[in-house]
Amino acid sequence: GENVEQHPSTLSVQEGDSAVIKCTYSDSASNYFPWYKQELGKGPQLIIDIRSNVGEKKDQRIAVTLNKTAKHFSLHITETQPEDSAVYFCAASTKNRDDKIIFGKGTRLHILP
Amino acid sequence: GAVVSQHPSWVICKSGTSVKIECRSLDFQATTMFWYRQFPKQSLMLMATSNEGSKATYEQGVEKDKFLINHASLTLSTLTVTSAHPEDSSFYICSARDTQGEQFFGPGTRLTVL
Numbered sequence: 001g002e003n004v005e006q007h008p009s010t011l012s013v014q015e016g017d018s019a020v021i022k023c024t025y026s027d028s029a030s031n032y033f034p035w036y037k038q039e040l041g042k043g044p045q046l047i048i049d050i051r052s053n054v055g056e057k058k059d060q061r062i063a064v065t066l067n068k069t070a071k072h073f074s075l076h077i078t079e080t081q082p083e084d085s086a087v088y089f090c091a092a093s094t095k096n097r098d099d100k101i102i103f104g105k106g107t108r109l110h111i112l113p
Numbered sequence: 114g115a116v117v118s119q120h121p122s123w124v125i126c127k128s129g130t131s132v133k134i135e136c137r138s139l140d141f142q143a144t145t146m147f148w149y150r151q152f153p154k155q156s157l158m159l160m161a162t163s164n165e166g167s168k169a170t171y172e173q174g175v176e177k178d179k180f181l182i183n184h185a186s187l188t189l190s191t192l193t194v195t196s197a198h199p200e201d202s203s204f205y206i207c208s209a210r211d212t213q214g215e216q217f218f219g220p221g222t223r224l225t226v227l
Contacts, residue, residue: 036218043119043206043218044157089156095214099145103156 002027004092006104013080014112021075021107023090030092033066033073034101038087047088048075051095077109085111115141117209119219126197127227133193134222136207142187143209147216148180151204163190197226 003026013019025033031052036044050057050064050073057064063076077084090104116139126132136146144165149157161182162170169182181193190209194201206221 041221041223043220045218098162099210099214099216100147100159100162101208101216102159105156 002030002092002094002100002102004090004102004104006090006107008107009105010108010110012110012112015080015082017080019077019080019084019109021088021090021109023073023075023092023104025071025073025092025102027092027094028071029094032093032095033064034091034093035062035064035075036089036091036103038089038106044089080111082111082113085109115139115209115211115215115217117207117217117219119205119207119222121222122220123223123225125225125227128198129196131193131195132197132224133191134205134207134224136190136192136209136219138188138209138211138217141209141211143190143211144187145210146184146190147208147210148182148190148192149206149208151206151221153204157206160192194224197224199226202226 006023034049037047038044048062050066061078066073087106087108089106091101093101118137120135146163148160151157159172160175163182163184165184171177184190202225204221204223207219208216210216
């Protein structure tokens with residue numbers, strides 16, 4: 001089955017700086033890669049996603065890149081703000097097959113004042 | 114966007130009792146719902162896939178007789194933790210898939226077994 005690795009497990013960045021979280025996946029059939037933000041005591045919230053036919057996607061301060069050959073994908077947050085502090089999960093899924101979403105272990109992002 | 118609710122948001126029960134958690138898609142129909150478990154400071158682990166009108170499919174290592182799943186309608190799936198023990202204490206999260214294949218997550222239910 002699919003295995004998603006995520007690094008780093010913890011990340012502290014100065015407010016205003018950029019944060020990068022990296023993930024790898026194992027199943028070459030995976031074709032959908034969502035990123036979730038989870039705040040304490042809440043369910044995960046989708047913040048951005050990318051499909052395997054696209055190499056990069058951007059939404060304001062958030063961007064994702066995907067390298068299908070290397071099975072790598074990354075989340076980039078620019079101009080970080082205090083409200084970006086949370087746990088971020090990458091995930092991989094095979095749409096139109098079983099649609100199971102397999103999560104990485106998560107990255108706890110701290111934005112330092 | 115689509116909304117998924119869970120009830121209750123938290124529950125405390127005694128060891129040996131059973132607890133039912135509801136997952137509802139409020140403004141769309143969901144033929145498939147997924148149940149996850151999340152222990153503190155860990156990731157979400159898929160427990161089972163719930164299909165409307167049929168038996169749930171459980172992930173390896175998840176006891177189907179302990180975690181009973183019922184998906185009786187297109188907007189409701191229930192997870193019953195039977196004979197709960199302290200090690201079942203966790204954050205249980207559901208997601209619902211709409212007809213476009215998009216998944217939406219619920220807010221989670223925190224279960225504490227004393």
